[in-house]
Amino acid sequence: PDIMEFIYSKKDDRELNNFNISVALTREFIEAVRDKRAYPLIDPMNGKEMGQLNAVDVYGAIVNQAWENGDPGVIFLDRINRDNQTPDIGEIESTNPCGEQPLLPFEACNLGSINLAKFVTQDDNGLRIDKKRLGEMVRLCIRFLDDAIDISKYPLDKITEMARGNRKIGLGVMGFADVLFQMEIPYNSNRALSLAEEVMSFIQEESNKASIALAEEREVFKNFEKSIFKDRAGCHYRNATTTTIA
Structure with missing residues (x-):
């Protein structure tokens, strides 16, 4: 009203x-x-x-x-x-203040960003993103953000319960404009859009693999049986979400 x-x-x-x-x-x-x-x-x-x-x-x-x-x-x-990963727990009613992270009531999400400008390399074919190094960084960041969930102290017991129950993390990027500048790609070009899609698709795929590996090492997130992943083969994740653009 x-x-x-x-x-x-x-x-x-x-x-x-x-x-x-x-x-x-x-x-x-x-x-x-x-x-x-x-x-x-x-x-x-x-x-x-x-x-x-x-x-x-x-x-x-x-x-x-x-x-x-x-x-x-x-x-x-x-x-x-x-795309609510845990619809059995409830509907998403809002986001954090900047809007990049849709969350359930009392949820929290640790965010992190990889500086893509640090992963531009040159070979015989010219400048490109070093995906081998980027993949290694993604795996390290997913472990780091997952660790932060357990190390962090939360102001309310309900927030602790939700944060550790769904274990949402949000790994994203920064420095994309610097990458385009280094590679001499116009910001408003189709090539820039294609590169953005290529890079984030790679990060999403690698973050999923990293979360699966963590689930094998530690366990799936507590609310996994209430998630959309419970009946999907190969989707036993440690985290309900792994990426975002903050």
């Missing part, structure tokens, strides 16, 4: 200037925007309808404020929940 107040909460750049905000959108809302009709405002505490707003007006306010000061961002909860 207070969505418009939330959208404009950072209109004054002196307010809430230390973190980002995002608005969660659903398929029903987008359909209401397309149809230029009102949609119901539901109180999340009791599930009751508290009124209606024109979807176009709300969407326009989001776009205007995002253009004006960069906030709010938007997230699509329907799409996020299609």
